[in-house]
Amino acid sequence: MAAPFLVARDIAKAFGGTQALKGVSLDIAPGEIHGLVGANGAGKSTFIRILAGLNHPDAGRVEIDGQGREIGTPQRATELGMSFIHQELAFVPGMTVLQNIMLGVPKKTRFGLTDWRAIARDVAPIARRVGISAPLNAGVKGLSTAEIWLINICRALVRKARLIVMDEPTASLAASEAERLFAIVRDLSASGVAVLYISHRLDEILSLCTRVSVFRDGRSVAELAGDALNRPALVEAIVGGAIRDVQRAATARQRGDVVMEAKKLTRAPKVHGVSLQLHAGEVLGIGGLVGAGRTELARLLFGADRPDSGEMMLMGRPYAPASPAAAVQAGLGLVPEERRAEALFLSKSIAFNLGIANLDKLAFGRYLPLMNRRARTSMAGEMIRSLSIKAQSASTPVGRLSGGNQQKVAIGRWLQRIPKVLILDEPTRGVDIGARAEIHRLIRQQAEAGMAVLVISSEPDELPELCDRVLVMAEGRIVRELTGPAVSRKAIVEASYLEPEAVMEDHPA
Amino acid sequence: MSNVAISARRLSPGAKAALGIFARYGTIIGLLAMIATFSILSPGAFPTVSNFTNVLNQASLAMIIAGGLTLAVVVGELDLSIGFAASLHGILITGLVVHDKLPIPLAVVIVIALGAVIGLVNGFIVTKVKVNSVIATLGVGTILTGLAFAYSAGVPIVAGVPEAFLQLSLGRWLFGIPNNIVAMIVVLGGLWLLVERTPLGQEIQAVGGNAVAARLAGVNVDRIKILGFVISGMCAALTGILLASRLGSGTASAADSYLLTAFAAVFLGSATLRDGEFHVLGTLVGALIIAFGFNGLNIFGAPTFSQYVLQGAILIIAVGMASLGRSLAER
Ligand SMILES: Nc1ncnc2c1ncn2[C@@H]1O[C@H](COP(=O)(O)OP(=O)(O)OP(=O)(O)O)[C@@H](O)[C@H]1O
Ligand SMILES: [Mg+2]
Numbered sequence: 123m124a125a126p127f128l129v130a131r132d133i134a135k136a137f138g139g140t141q142a143l144k145g146v147s148l149d150i151a152p153g154e155i156h157g158l159v160g161a162n163g164a165g166k167s168t169f170i171r172i173l174a175g176l177n178h179p180d181a182g183r184v185e186i187d188g189q190g191r192e193i194g195t196p197q198r199a200t201e202l203g204m205s206f207i208h209q210e211l212a213f214v215p216g217m218t219v220l221q222n223i224m225l226g227v228p229k230k231t232r233f234g235l236t237d238w239r240a241i242a243r244d245v246a247p248i249a250r251r252v253g254i255s256a257p258l259n260a261g262v263k264g265l266s267t268a269e270i271w272l273i274n275i276c277r278a279l280v281r282k283a284r285l286i287v288m289d290e291p292t293a294s295l296a297a298s299e300a301e302r303l304f305a306i307v308r309d310l311s312a313s314g315v316a317v318l319y320i321s322h323r324l325d326e327i328l329s330l331c332t333r334v335s336v337f338r339d340g341r342s343v344a345e346l347a348g349d350a351l352n353r354p355a356l357v358e359a360i361v362g363g364a365i366r367d368v369q370r371a372a373t374a375r376q377r378g379d380v381v382m383e384a385k386k387l388t389r390a391p392k393v394h395g396v397s398l399q400l401h402a403g404e405v406l407g408i409g410g411l412v413g414a415g416r417t418e419l420a421r422l423l424f425g426a427d428r429p430d431s432g433e434m435m436l437m438g439r440p441y442a443p444a445s446p447a448a449a450v451q452a453g454l455g456l457v458p459e460e461r462r463a464e465a466l467f468l469s470k471s472i473a474f475n476l477g478i479a480n481l482d483k484l485a486f487g488r489y490l491p492l493m494n495r496r497a498r499t500s501m502a503g504e505m506i507r508s509l510s511i512k513a514q515s516a517s518t519p520v521g522r523l524s525g526g527n528q529q530k531v532a533i534g535r536w537l538q539r540i541p542k543v544l545i546l547d548e549p550t551r552g553v554d555i556g557a558r559a560e561i562h563r564l565i566r567q568q569a570e571a572g573m574a575v576l577v578i579s580s581e582p583d584e585l586p587e588l589c590d591r592v593l594v595m596a597e598g599r600i601v602r603e604l605t606g607p608a609v610s611r612k613a614i615v616e617a618s619y620l621e622p623e624a625v626m627e628d629h630p631a
Numbered sequence: 632m633s634n635v636a637i638s639a640r641r642l643s644p645g646a647k648a649a650l651g652i653f654a655r656y657g658t659i660i661g662l663l664a665m666i667a668t669f670s671i672l673s674p675g676a677f678p679t680v681s682n683f684t685n686v687l688n689q690a691s692l693a694m695i696i697a698g699g700l701t702l703a704v705v706v707g708e709l710d711l712s713i714g715f716a717a718s719l720h721g722i723l724i725t726g727l728v729v730h731d732k733l734p735i736p737l738a739v740v741i742v743i744a745l746g747a748v749i750g751l752v753n754g755f756i757v758t759k760v761k762v763n764s765v766i767a768t769l770g771v772g773t774i775l776t777g778l779a780f781a782y783s784a785g786v787p788i789v790a791g792v793p794e795a796f797l798q799l800s801l802g803r804w805l806f807g808i809p810n811n812i813v814a815m816i817v818v819l820g821g822l823w824l825l826v827e828r829t830p831l832g833q834e835i836q837a838v839g840g841n842a843v844a845a846r847l848a849g850v851n852v853d854r855i856k857i858l859g860f861v862i863s864g865m866c867a868a869l870t871g872i873l874l875a876s877r878l879g880s881g882t883a884s885a886a887d888s889y890l891l892t893a894f895a896a897v898f899l900g901s902a903t904l905r906d907g908e909f910h911v912l913g914t915l916v917g918a919l920i921i922a923f924g925f926n927g928l929n930i931f932g933a934p935t936f937s938q939y940v941l942q943g944a945i946l947i948i949a950v951g952m953a954s955l956g957r958s959l960a961e962r
Contacts (some may be wrong), residue, residue: 271722450849467840478848481830491829
């Protein structure tokens with residue numbers, strides 16, 4: 123093999139009392155697609171934050187091209203030829219696509235002013251290569267997560283990176299977008315750019331990567347390549363033992379009465395004439411491409427936006443929530459798509475974050491409006507145990523948790539409240555396989571107890587595993603309903619590409 | 632910046648822990664150090680019960696108005712109208728008592744209700760009309776100044792202030808503790824309890840922490856923000872009343888300078904105990920630092936200008952050190 127581009131040896135890092143990394147080692151050859159896997163909180167993001175110069179290791183050594191280097195700052199990391207696309211995407215909403223691509227990149231100037239026109243000429247071919255469809259001078263506000271990803275990749279290429287690190291790139295991409303990303307990654311690799319690829323989706327890892335490092339509890343526990351690189355071996359290395367693979371639920375579960383109903387809901391431009399019925403005790407999936415209007419539909423149901431037309435019923439009564447507060451009062455819950463921006467209070471404790479939707483249960487009583495802090499702590503402890511949230515205690519700020527553990531907190535809030543209708547938008551984004559199975563089990567358990575659950579997911583395998591019935595949306599309309607055995611990955615993906623106009627007629631409203 | 636980064640890399644975990652502690656307890660350590668220094672330098676005048684009572688008594692009005700401001704900033708907004716509002720309230724209560732001969736309790740209730748209404752207006756403009764709170768409250772504050780001048784016709788109300796009214800601030804009705812201090816303890820204690828220990832307080836903190844997430848968690852964000860402004864307005868009213876009583880007069884701009892003091896206290900407080908978050912206890916510590924600093928300088932006969940220099944410098948140093956210490960400790 124060629125001399126490695128990057129060698130990291132025995133990197134250790136503690137945050138206060140948490141030993142996030144106890145000693146991890148890894149090396150990456152030029153042009154290699156190197157996988158990095160591990161359970162939530164294993165230390166993957168911490169490791170790459172160290173490579174990126176955002177955190178400083180307590181111990182260990184980094185070599186680039188055979189030379190010992192201290193990274194120190196993000197600028198230094200860039201100079202050394204590394205580029206990072208972090209779990210929490212970096213972009214500036216108020217700026218244009220081009221400005222975002224050029225963030226932190228030295229720019230061409232003319233008479234001392236930034237020469238945006240010359241820059242645009244240089245960037246355009248690279249933008250085409252990664253497939254950015256938005257015009258370079260368009261604002262980034264309103265662009266999809268997928269497009270923001272492409273902007274980040276483009277930025278790395280403009281900087282002539284020799285190693286691009288991607289932290290859970292497909293967590294927020296639809297299947298087709300993910301395919302495009304894979305093509306780009308392979309293309310990068312062929313041109314000699316190394317990629318460090320972090321993901322919880324083992325299929326992707328297996329199809330993309332030639333070598334995979336596994337972290338567990340802050341240590342590198344395995345490096346798999348060639349024949350040794352297969353799914354059971356990965357799973358075993360990740361969890362430190364065998365795990366039963368998740369099966370399709372496929373239970374012919376008792377379906378109760380209609381709890382929620384929508385009739386011809388419309389809100390331009392994303393939702394058009396959507397009608398659906400949600401039964402007690404069922405897990406209803408909404409499939410489709412990112413941008414098909416699923417999140418917007420969820421927001422309508424939850425009162426976060428108002429529909430232009432159409433109506434809704436809840437428990438047989440007209441339902442027109444003026445705000446999410448009204449929806450919650452009426453018995454709904456929503457786990458939003460973007461946990462950091464829309465769900466979590468990062469500087470507040472786990473207990474606070476779980477308690478905020480359960481305050482009525484935490485007061486001492488009607489006439490003594492004081493909070494029962496002991497109840498809150500024990501409630502949080504219960505959730506931490508049942509979702510195996512990796513944290514020092516219930517008072518740990520949520521911002522200090524790893525991405526997957528943050529997601530568990532966002533879901534736990536509602537599992538605690540037990541609403542009549544629970545809407546989950548991408549519930550297992552960034553969650554490791556063990557916790558994913560656990561979250562699925564909890565969702566099904568709630569449904570069995572009578573909750574009506576609506577799950578939006580862009581991950582091809584998630585809906586078939588979880589749902590009794592799936593509605594597929596395309597361009598703001600429901601284009602197909604799949605029930606029971608008809609729910610499969612293939613059927614969902616196929617329907618996602620249907621032309622809405624062609625199927626409108628035969629879809630039962 | 633890069634120098635800082637390099638030195639941070641060499642810090643041992645122990646040093647980082649120490650920095651983290653300093654970032655949280657720095658203001659409290661500073662307060663204690665200041666008290667100790669003044670005590671050593673002026674053992675006869677400074678560390679006495681009567682001087683401490685005096686300092687607290689003087690500072691209570693600032694603490695009350697700063698406590699109210701804390702609620703506004705905890706919900707993520709700024710309230711620049713409080714100083715002007717307090718001035719108006721001072722004039723108004725004097726006028727109601729002196730000219731209109733209203734019973735004092737009734738006048739107090741009216742003025743505090745007006746404070747609540749001003750807060751309601753601020754909150755309404757910010758949440759429903761969606762004007763940035765700096766602009767909204769500055770506008771409202773300016774209008775209030777105008778109203779104050781209009782009400783008093785530009786002339787301070789000094790004559791005929793009844794003794795009973797003066798006793799509001801000067802009295803010692805409870806165990807000989809000055810009324811100002813009692814009022815301050817009741818207000819700050821109540822606010823602390825509200826924010827830290829009630830379910831409503833959780834919603835208040837949630838709105839300040841992440842308004843989008845609070846809304847999607849089912850919190851009525853607008854209502855909570857309005858509540859923050861209302862409390863801020865009511866505290867401004869109370870400060871205005873007590874100040875008028877202490878001065879024995881109503882003057883159109885008597886309380887304007889409380890705005891700066893309140894902001895200094897609130898921001899000093901954000902550097903106390905918690906990582907850059909506003910909270911009632913922090914505000915109390917912030918106000919104490921300012922009060923004892925002024926008092927110490929007074930005892931040494933330092934000129935007035937130096938007190939302002941001190942206030943500004945303490946604020947920048949304390950908040951700056953806390954945030955620097957924090958970022959070094961986190962790396
Ligand atoms: N700033 C921080 N302060 C304290 N603890 C932290 C901080 N950042 C990370 N940790 C802790 O370090 C550990 C490793 O976290 P890290 O984010 O690296 O995990 P990860 O492997 O990326 O997990 P995920 O798959 O969930 O994203 C976790 O236990 C986390 O709680
Ligand atoms: Mg991570």
